[in-house]
Amino acid sequence: MSGAISVTKRKEFWSNDLLEGDEYESDLGSDEEHDVEMSGAHDSNSGVDHQDGSIVTPGELITDDPIWMKGHGTYFLENKTYSSVVGTVSRVNRLLSVLPLKSRYIPETGDHIVGRITDVGNRRWKVDIGAKQYAVLMLGSVNLPGGVLRRKSETDELQMRNFLKEGDLLNAEVQSLFQDGSASLHTRSLKYGKLRNGTFVKVPSSLIVRSKNHTHNLPGNITVILGVNGFIWIRKSSKMDLSNSTTATGSGQSDHLPGSKNAMSVSITRLEEESSWEIYSDKNDTVTVSVRQTITRYANVIKALAHCELGITEPRIISAYEASMAYGNVGQLIESETMESLGQDVLNSEKMRGAA
Amino acid sequence: MGLSITEKSFLFDSLTLDPPLRTDGRGSHQFRPIEVSTDFLPNSNGSSHVILSGGSECIVSVKTKVVDHTVESELLVTDVDIQGHRDDSPLVTSMSSLISKLLKQTIDQKKLMLTKRYSFKLYIDVLVLASKSYPVSMISFAIFSALKNTWLPKLISSDDDLEVEELPTFHDYDMVKLDADAPLLFTFAIVGDSVLVDPSFEESLVSNNGLLITWYKDRATSPIRSVGLNNDNVKGFSQHHLEEAIKLIHKYAPDVERALVSSD
């Protein structure tokens, strides 16, 4: 690494020249027809329905069949359904909706998310989860020191800032949704709570696929929490993380099976212990330099995947991490060329695996 | 948005290691990669667009007009606009004042003179489209690239109009490249005992102090300023931090300058 800086010439801007191509001209022509359709009653394109998965732009006619129920991303005008966002058409039973290509995170019940406290209020915390509205975490929905299931007292109410304060990161589950679409969270499990010993990365929420498990143990003694909202936490694996993984993926790791029951019982007896003040501690454990370096590498790998607009999943992170080992210096991973080649490596190895 | 206490201490501990481990694994002398495009504004004499990895972005346009410098002595007008900040906010006004003062000092106004009466007057407009960290480095890189790619109309009339009153006339399409050296500004973050160049947003939040050092004509020069990169972790620093920063500049600024010039 000799260069202090890498300067690249930017690729050409999107220019109007493209429109001079025949293809675009004809497209433009049909667009104009659409405009006419919207105002007038004539419909020259009737019968051309957008099928499931096709891409539409705002104002584009999706169907003139009135039997469809109009969902998100669509509007209804004179018995015709138009798109109101750029995205793909989705047809589920009779429900017609357009899934936007890019949008803020829309919470759903059961989502495992990572959020940041923005406000401490009356018996509740406001949490930024990257959605339209701040989520709410009620004092009653968290584990408090001194037993998991005790009643919340007034003293708890007065020292809420000692548990979680502005800026703190936590992972939680969406418990329910309010009428306005904002989420109510809970952390009533030991896998949820304040986040420590690691670093935070933010990616577009569309890159995270909802799955059963969002906490993954990665090679190098690292645990990653892929929040459905695109907030990601990478940390040094704790004992808890390791014991959880043996129980969750016990079938995969048969040699750990005998120990897994043990780990279970330990984690249950530790329940009381763990829910002492320590879960709200603001102190990091000692993290060795090599673990810190691994965390940085993972962070850069995840940013590279996001740069290539690849969905971020556990196998992809591992595969990209292994591919990144070709670059000894973690700092090299921030060059856009390196990021792109890394993304290509991941795709190639996926194809290979598919072929094999 | 602020970081949590644990994030801050984790980051602080990483940055104060020897060698420091930065959020994105860069070395302490390494800049974020930048993308530069120049000459993309057809209506300007010179323009540049600088994008830092991580999403900070800045556009600079250089326009010119011919003025009578016996009447108008101010030949350089610089304006800085930062998206998301009011024009009268401390950040924008102090940045604008710093940069326009600096450019007035460094750009040789004699080179703008056409004749004994007429001069080019340069309007340098800076628009910061997106910026999370302290944007001054990015702005100076953009101004540097824009000025290196500024083309002025070629004068074909005589350059001595002291006796004969004559308006300058220009060649129809021939242009002359502006020969101007713009200064580069470097930001350093001081975190514990580490001195880091080009701090990212997160690094700025945990830094104890910041330094702004100018690189002009192959040497570190004034303005040298201590700048607050945040409001709640500010501490004093020692003389050797400053010397370390100057050493880094002397070592790597020529690389940066070369990279910016060769990208054209």
Added chain:
Amino acid sequence: MSVQDRRRILGPAEAKPLRFAVDSETSIPEEGRTDDKKTGKESVFISTDLVTNANGSSYLEYMDGNSDQVLVMSSVFGPRPLRGSFQSKASVSIQFKEVTLEHFNTGEIKEICTFLTNVFNAVINIEKYPKSGIDIFIDLIQHSNSNPAEEENIIKILPTCINSITMALVDAGIEIIDLVSAGSVDNSVVAFIRNGHEIVGIWSDDDKVSDISRLIEDCRVKYLQNKQTLVQYLR
């Protein structure tokens, strides 16, 4: 019938005019003038606690040998409650005003404010004052330059401003980690704490900077003098 002027309240016959005792306090600051300006040496006049509605205030007169004169008044308001969202540390704001003259443009003034705010963020023990704001106002009352041809320079007034704010903070009883003071050489100002071992601010407009270590060393000497003056006054 006595011909007495009823409109005037007369005192008793043997009344004497009031005579006030000479105020000893006002004479103390006078002694604070370390040197006389006629000797051609630098002199500083310090006085504190003159703005009654401020929590702390100070007034500094600085004269250098060449009858350059800087008169600065600082007043500190706070710590006082801050509206809005929760802040775990105090937020410091510094406003600079030219009272009688207009030498500097608004951009430069904003630059001074941001610079000074950064210096004092490092010095004030802001952890001690959560949810509070500390507002500092500096009034430049006069700045006369011996050499009118010379351009008005911020460098000339910065050290006095820093000293003045320090005194005002001490007067307000706000916790600070050390007396911050600054020294200037040519076109550079360096603010120090801890006997010059720590730098809290540097502002250099000197385009002839060649040896940064020399510059800091020279400023440090001036700083130690200035600080000595402040300590003497406070004692």
